[in-house]
Amino acid sequence: MSIVNRLFRLSFLLVLVLPASCLAQVPTEEIWAGGLEKPVTVRRDARSIPYIQAGNLRDLYFAQGYETARDRLWQMDLMRRLAVGRVAELFGKPALEQDRRWRTLGFEQIVKKTAANMKPQMKLALESYADGVNAYIATLNKENTPAEFALLKYMPEKWTPADTLLIGKIMADSLSSTWWQDAMAEKLKSLPEDKYSSFTSKITPDDLVLFGKDIETAISADVAVRKGDFDFTASASREMKVREQGLSLVGMFAEDLAASNNWVISGKRTIDGKAMLANDPHLRPSAPGIWYLTHLSAPGMRVSGVTFPGVPGVVLGHNENIAWGATNVGPDVQDLYVVELDSKNMYKSAKGKKAASIRKEVIKYRANLLSPELSEDQLEVVETEFGPVVSKEGNKSLALRWTSFDPNVAEFEAFLFLNTAKDWKEFRKALSSYGGPSQNFVYADVKGNIGWQIGGKIPLRRKGDGAFPYPSDSNDGDWIGFIPFNDLPMLFNPPSGFIVTANQRIAGTDYKYPQLIRQFAAPWRARRIHELVSANSKISMNDVTDIQRDVFNIPLNRFSREVVKRKAASPQTLELLSGWDGRMTADSKAAAAADIIYGCVGNKAVKGFAPAYAGMLTQKILPFDLPNDVKTWLPSGYSSWDEVIKACDLEFLSSYSKDGRVDFSSLRWGDREKASFPHPLAQAPIIGTKYALVFNNIDGSGQTPNVGDYVSMRHISSPGNWDETRFVIPLGQSGSVVSPHWKDQFPFWSTGKPAVFPFSEGAVNAGTVKLTKISPKMR
Numbered sequence: 001m002s003i004v005n006r007l008f009r010l011s012f013l014l015v016l017v018l019p020a021s022c023l024a025q026v027p028t029e030e031i032w033a034g035g036l037e038k039p040v041t042v043r044r045d046a047r048s049i050p051y052i053q054a055g056n057l058r059d060l061y062f063a064q065g066y067e068t069a070r071d072r073l074w075q076m077d078l079m080r081r082l083a084v085g086r087v088a089e090l091f092g093k094p095a096l097e098q099d100r101r102w103r104t105l106g107f108e109q110i111v112k113k114t115a116a117n118m119k120p121q122m123k124l125a126l127e128s129y130a131d132g133v134n135a136y137i138a139t140l141n142k143e144n145t146p147a148e149f150a151l152l153k154y155m156p157e158k159w160t161p162a163d164t165l166l167i168g169k170i171m172a173d174s175l176s177s178t179w180w181q182d183a184m185a186e187k188l189k190s191l192p193e194d195k196y197s198s199f200t201s202k203i204t205p206d207d208l209v210l211f212g213k214d215i216e217t218a219i220s221a222d223v224a225v226r227k228g229d230f231d232f233t234a235s236a237s238r239e240m241k242v243r244e245q246g247l248s249l250v251g252m253f254a255e256d257l258a259a260s261n262n263w264v265i266s267g268k269r270t271i272d273g274k275a276m277l278a279n280d281p282h283l284r285p286s287a288p289g290i291w292y293l294t295h296l297s298a299p300g301m302r303v304s305g306v307t308f309p310g311v312p313g314v315v316l317g318h319n320e321n322i323a324w325g326a327t328n329v330g331p332d333v334q335d336l337y338v339v340e341l342d343s344k345n346m347y348k349s350a351k352g353k354k355a356a357s358i359r360k361e362v363i364k365y366r367a368n369l370l371s372p373e374l375s376e377d378q379l380e381v382v383e384t385e386f387g388p389v390v391s392k393e394g395n396k397s398l399a400l401r402w403t404s405f406d407p408n409v410a411e412f413e414a415f416l417f418l419n420t421a422k423d424w425k426e427f428r429k430a431l432s433s434y435g436g437p438s439q440n441f442v443y444a445d446v447k448g449n450i451g452w453q454i455g456g457k458i459p460l461r462r463k464g465d466g467a468f469p470y471p472s473d474s475n476d477g478d479w480i481g482f483i484p485f486n487d488l489p490m491l492f493n494p495p496s497g498f499i500v501t502a503n504q505r506i507a508g509t510d511y512k513y514p515q516l517i518r519q520f521a522a523p524w525r526a527r528r529i530h531e532l533v534s535a536n537s538k539i540s541m542n543d544v545t546d547i548q549r550d551v552f553n554i555p556l557n558r559f560s561r562e563v564v565k566r567k568a569a570s571p572q573t574l575e576l577l578s579g580w581d582g583r584m585t586a587d588s589k590a591a592a593a594a595d596i597i598y599g600c601v602g603n604k605a606v607k608g609f610a611p612a613y614a615g616m617l618t619q620k621i622l623p624f625d626l627p628n629d630v631k632t633w634l635p636s637g638y639s640s641w642d643e644v645i646k647a648c649d650l651e652f653l654s655s656y657s658k659d660g661r662v663d664f665s666s667l668r669w670g671d672r673e674k675a676s677f678p679h680p681l682a683q684a685p686i687i688g689t690k691y692a693l694v695f696n697n698i699d700g701s702g703q704t705p706n707v708g709d710y711v712s713m714r715h716i717s718s719p720g721n722w723d724e725t726r727f728v729i730p731l732g733q734s735g736s737v738v739s740p741h742w743k744d745q746f747p748f749w750s751t752g753k754p755a756v757f758p759f760s761e762g763a764v765n766a767g768t769v770k771l772t773k774i775s776p777k778m779r
Helices: 003-017 057-084 093-105 107-116 120-137 147-152 161-176 179-188 193-199 233-249 413-418 424-431 524-534 541-548 554-566 571-578 589-606 614-620 641-655 687-691 746-751 761-766
Strands: 028-033 040-044 050-053 261-265 276-280 292-298 301-307 316-319 322-328 334-339 346-349 352-355 357-366 374-383 389-393 396-402 439-445 450-455 459-461 479-482 490-492 498-501 714-717 726-728 770-776
Touching: 040 057, 050 057, 057 093, 057 107, 057 120, 057 147, 057 161, 057 233, 057 292, 057 770, 093 233, 093 357, 093 374, 093 389, 107 161, 120 161, 120 413, 161 233, 179 233, 179 334, 179 396, 233 389, 261 322, 261 439, 261 450, 261 524, 276 322, 276 439, 276 541, 301 726, 316 714, 374 389, 413 424, 424 439, 424 450, 439 498, 450 498, 498 524, 524 541, 524 554, 541 714, 554 571, 554 589, 554 641, 571 589, 571 641, 589 614, 589 641
Parallel strands: 028 770, 050 292
Antiparallel strands: 040 050, 040 770, 261 276, 261 498, 276 714, 292 301, 301 316, 316 322, 322 439, 334 396, 346 352, 357 374, 389 396, 439 450, 450 490, 459 479, 714 726
């Protein structure tokens, strides 16, 4: 019997013989670990959230690494493997394309440089965290090794500070990678002028602009570059597909970079006079989920919230004074350069001929998935002064420049400062160092104040704004700095008493840096949240929960009303749509019908006009063109939109016709939009079924505040009422399918039942169901 087991049994026996006054004690285990200076206490609640209390920051981060590895070690290992292109070592040849992509980006070399030059606070956190992870790895044996390692027949390597930095690069790829848009922008110029103008317009009547205003002149195109005679759309499409596969593997894919809602409400608009913050990031679902709940306490710091497994501190959450949340902004932080390489890998630059360098990579893979034996594949990465070559068509190549290639850019450092920020001034100071994908950071504090600040490093070009690829022999695309932090949009205690961001266009066209508003979501989620908050002058936490779970679809509701008004469908379809309330509930037949028909209309409109795509049309153009009968995108062969809608309705009815009659019995939104939480091993023969999680009873859609299974966590805080904080993730804390905490949070996440995350010492102690003491190793 191990010493840990003996101590656990001793603690349990002591409970049996102690007086009744001591019966409230919880089962206790003690662990000895080398690397600690003082003992650390870890309390676990009914959801197995760790509440870690240490005497100093070094021990705190050590224990955080240890406890996180206990729950999510294989997930952590998979993420670092993805970022350095080593997934094929586990999953064989099918993963080679993903590995080639990540090896081309070269993050392994970049993070090593970053790790060698970290600031003291970051160095302390990352090294101590890594020591904790490795202390846990050192305890593994055949009996307690996580099942995924055993099934795949390998053991984890030691964790390093650079591995944590790699997770920051995955986050950057998920939320700031847009280069294929530049590649496709040239092809878009082939569209007819009216369609090009419509498709590239940045303005809609429903936009919720927070900073500046729109002026009559539309956002100017980047005129500083020459027109090219190339077409990289095929390469860009391939890149998008491989990127999506890789990011989805670890739950970090965000559709069109649109990921999250957040809003803050001043104490003037709440029932109890305290400010309130809400945040729900949207990422492709996965098992286990990408977020990990934790509570950290040491002298000078008490903070709780979520982080990524493998990352010390708290990324989104609150401390004793402030709460913060984030949504993606989507500026242009990547540029392409058209490079013509000769047989000697020479290319033209603004300073004459230059030689590209060749980085040789050996990628190992399993030839037989049942065996850990590895074969080798060779890759040569061409690197230019701008960055690596990421695409090639004919004799032309595209080289990529990206803020994430800069080893001085830190994705996580600012969060460590946020963990201890006390007020708006310190909040902004922390964000001034933020180098990750640009975010709308919202703020609320115990004094009832609210704020919004954009954070991120957004490049300034010598000429233009990076909308199109630059020629390699021009210096127009030189990066001459970043948008000054004080020029980035912000608000503090606005007159409205609330601030809403949901990936919408947040700055007006008069903002002097158009690259900030390059990529953004349609305004519908932001508009709906704004409407619901505006309508309630005294908001409660339950009201905020209801808003997070709202499933009213503005554009689809407008479309269905338009169809009914025009009578542009069959009697059966009109009956469905006329009685629909616009809500995307799982059991709704009308929601499914409207979505199918509207999608068909969009597809017909863009047919033959690639790379224009239906999603852009149905979300940002047709909601305004259809009611006004604008025919810019009216498909060829149709004289009116009524004809198009009727044709799509006929196609829809044919799918639900049986024995000469229409049968809608199988029509259901929840069946059309199933919620799937894939685990990387879910497709494995025999064992895969226990990892598979699929549900057809989840409400919501991409255009509603509740985006269904893409809601990766929900957070509501009322500063000062910290013990009422609500925090939930879709599945559970554990990455093990046999753990009771594998998916125990799903009922809270799916129903909206409050999942309270206590904060004060008394509340934490009251909720403790297990106690662990990690002590310095005895010598």
